[in-house]
Amino acid sequence: MTKANIAQWDTTAANNLDLNDISLAENVMKPPAVNNAFREEMAQIAQWTSEGTIASAATCDIGAEAEEFLNVTGTTTITSFGTVRAGTKRTLLFASALTITHNATSLILASGENFVTAAGDILTFISEGGGNWRQIVDSSRLAKDGANIDSVTERGTFLSNVGAGILSGFRNKIINGDFVVDENNDSTSLQRYVTDRWYHDWNGTGTAPTVSRQLHTSGQTDVPGNPFYFLRMSQGSAPSGQTTNKLIQRIEYPGTLAGKTATFTIYLKSGSALTLPGLHVIQNFGAGNGLGVNQVVASSLSLTTSWQKFTYTVNIPSATGKTLGSDGFLEYGIDLPLNTTWTIDFSRASLVEGDATGEDDPFAERHIQQELALCQRYYFTLDGTKFGSNYNTAFTYAIDFPVTLRVTPTITKVFSNGTVNQERITRTSYSAFVTGTTSGTINSLSADAEI
Numbered sequence: 001m002t003k004a005n006i007a008q009w010d011t012t013a014a015n016n017l018d019l020n021d022i023s024l025a026e027n028v029m030k031p032p033a034v035n036n037a038f039r040e041e042m043a044q045i046a047q048w049t050s051e052g053t054i055a056s057a058a059t060c061d062i063g064a065e066a067e068e069f070l071n072v073t074g075t076t077t078i079t080s081f082g083t084v085r086a087g088t089k090r091t092l093l094f095a096s097a098l099t100i101t102h103n104a105t106s107l108i109l110a111s112g113e114n115f116v117t118a119a120g121d122i123l124t125f126i127s128e129g130g131g132n133w134r135q136i137v138d139s140s141r142l143a144k145d146g147a148n149i150d151s152v153t154e155r156g157t158f159l160s161n162v163g164a165g166i167l168s169g170f171r172n173k174i175i176n177g178d179f180v181v182d183e184n185n186d187s188t189s190l191q192r193y194v195t196d197r198w199y200h201d202w203n204g205t206g207t208a209p210t211v212s213r214q215l216h217t218s219g220q221t222d223v224p225g226n227p228f229y230f231l232r233m234s235q236g237s238a239p240s241g242q243t244t245n246k247l248i249q250r251i252e253y254p255g256t257l258a259g260k261t262a263t264f265t266i267y268l269k270s271g272s273a274l275t276l277p278g279l280h281v282i283q284n285f286g287a288g289n290g291l292g293v294n295q296v297v298a299s300s301l302s303l304t305t306s307w308q309k310f311t312y313t314v315n316i317p318s319a320t321g322k323t324l325g326s327d328g329f330l331e332y333g334i335d336l337p338l339n340t341t342w343t344i345d346f347s348r349a350s351l352v353e354g355d356a357t358g359e360d361d362p363f364a365e366r367h368i369q370q371e372l373a374l375c376q377r378y379y380f381t382l383d384g385t386k387f388g389s390n391y392n393t394a395f396t397y398a399i400d401f402p403v404t405l406r407v408t409p410t411i412t413k414v415f416s417n418g419t420v421n422q423e424r425i426t427r428t429s430y431s432a433f434v435t436g437t438t439s440g441t442i443n444s445l446s447a448d449a450e451i
Contacts, residue, residue, distance in 0.1 A: 051071065052065050052066065052070050052071070053070065053071045053072075054073070056072055056073065056075065056077075056078055058076065058077065060080070062081045063083065068090060069093070070091070071092075075096050075097060077099045078098065078099070078101065080107060081127075083131040086130075087126065088126070091123075092122065092123050093121075094120070094121045094123070096117075096119055097118055099116050100117065107132075108134040109135050123135060124136050172351065173262075173332075174251070174332060174349050174351050175196075175249070175375060176195065176196045176197045176371060176375055177350055177363065178363070179195055179213055179346075180229060181196040181372050183375065184446075184448075184450070187211070193379070194233070195211070195213065197249050198247060199247070199248050200233070200247055200248075202239075202336075203242060204241040204338075204339070206237060207236075207237055209234055210234050210236065213229045213231060222267075222306065224363075225361055230267075230346060231345065231346045232343065232344070233343070233344055233346070234344075235336075235340070235342050237341065238340050238341050240339055241339070243338070245336040245337065245338050246335050248331050248334070251329055251330040251332060251351070252329055253324070253330070254283045254285045254325075254329055258316055258318055258319035259316065259318035259319065259320070260315075260353055260354075261315055262315075262316055262351055263312070263314075263350075263352050263353075263355060264279055264314055264350075265311040265348070265350045265356070266349045267308065267347040268303055268346060268347075269303060269344075270304065270344050271343030273303065274337060274344075275301065276302075276303050277335035277336070278297070278298055278335045279297040279333065280296055281295045281330060282330075284331060285322050286325015287325055295314055295316070297312045298310065298312045311362075313355050332349075350362055350363045376402055376405075379446070380401050380402065380447045381444075381446045381447075382399065382445040385441040386399060386442040393436075394418075394435045395433075395440050396433055397434065397442055398430075399430045399431070401428055401430070405449040406427075407449045408426060409425065409427070409447035409448050410449075411447055411448075412444075412445070413442055415440055416441045416442075417440050419434065419436045420432050421435045430445065430447065
């Protein structure tokens with residue numbers, strides 16, 4: 001075979017008998033031929049390190065080209081890169097959008113699925129011999145924020161690895177989506193926070209559902225991530241006159257994800273087969289600024305006694321032209337059955353930017369200490385009693401909150417004795433001057449800064 005370029009050189013020296021028809025056979029070459037051979041060798045090396053062009057085709061034979069770096073023109077779908085010896089590498093610069101078809105043997109792409117190029121994309125492939133090629137570099141997918149990652153698989157891998165651990169969890173806009181924190185759990189009111197960050201909003205007459213945290217069965221795989229808890233709500237007797245019944249989380253700041261596509265994911269099951277009215281998101285722009293449109297995420301969900309994953313994309317409306325009040329929020333809601341009995345379990349709730357419906361688990365778990373601190377921004381409760389400090393015939397109490405609260409909180413407290421003469425409440429602390437006693441404790445205290 002005529003050795004017209006480096007790709008045609010043989011790794012066995014004795015088989016290299018010519019350089020582009022210049023014979024290298026023993027006792028054949030004359031001085032001019034030696035010079036010509038060296039010149040041809042230099043030309044082929046120079047060509048290998050230069051830039052070439054190849055048109056896209058079903059079989060885009062990049063191995064047959066003399067250049068290592070190739071401009072690929074056209075928009076024809078590529079299913080093969082031809083046959084060349086193993087170890088041959090080609091770097092391709094694409095001029096237009098086209099599809100490269102993934103094949104688990106002959107054209108192995110890093111994403112494991114078909115890839116659609118964009119103008120300016122640079123991909124590098126290496127031959128494994130026998131017409132088989134493998135992608136080894138994809139510089140077009142190295143954007144810091146992952147914004148130009150097109151495939152769901154690639155984007156999920158990127159988002160689950162970038163900022164691994166400490167920062168990756170902040171992808172999920174839902175706080176306490178796995179119900180690990182349970183401090184704000186009012187059991188007396190009809191409209192109430194049933195656990196931290198989760199509010200039960202309803203109307204009508206009757207008794208409120210019972211609410212409890214339950215333990216997942218150890219080792220279960222129906223809900224990914226091996227979560228410890230799930231939330232159970234059980235309406236044992238049917239209310240009447242209900243027009244509203246929903247479990248919601250109010251995500252601080254109504255501009256959250258505004259103008260973007262988001263993915264709403266939650267795992268649900270029920271005590272018996274039932275139809276859940278739906279899922280929704282609503283922007284609330286704060287006092288005097290009005291509500292946004294109720295964006296229906298999904299309707300008429302069929303729940304069974306087994307865990308099911310419900311995941312949907314939703315387009316959050318733009319906040320352009322809106323006044324964003326400090327008390328505004330984005331509501332993430334699960335619409336519950338009206339005027340009937342039911343038992344529903346909730347687990348692994350998330351709201352993330354982009355289309356994550358193809359990901360196995362977009363939840364983005366945080367460390368429990370992070371989750372607790374996020375919850376305490378909205379609600380703090382004193383753990384145990386607090387002894388005061390003696391001040392002549394009175395007592396003083398001072399409590400520093402573990403985090404800065406969202407707003408100056410509403411304080412609910414119980415003193416063992418004495419009368420509160422003065423108190424000071426800020427976003428970071430509570431202090432009181434209690435008279436009429438020379439000893440005492442704060443038996444309970446909560447600071448509520450919820451939305």
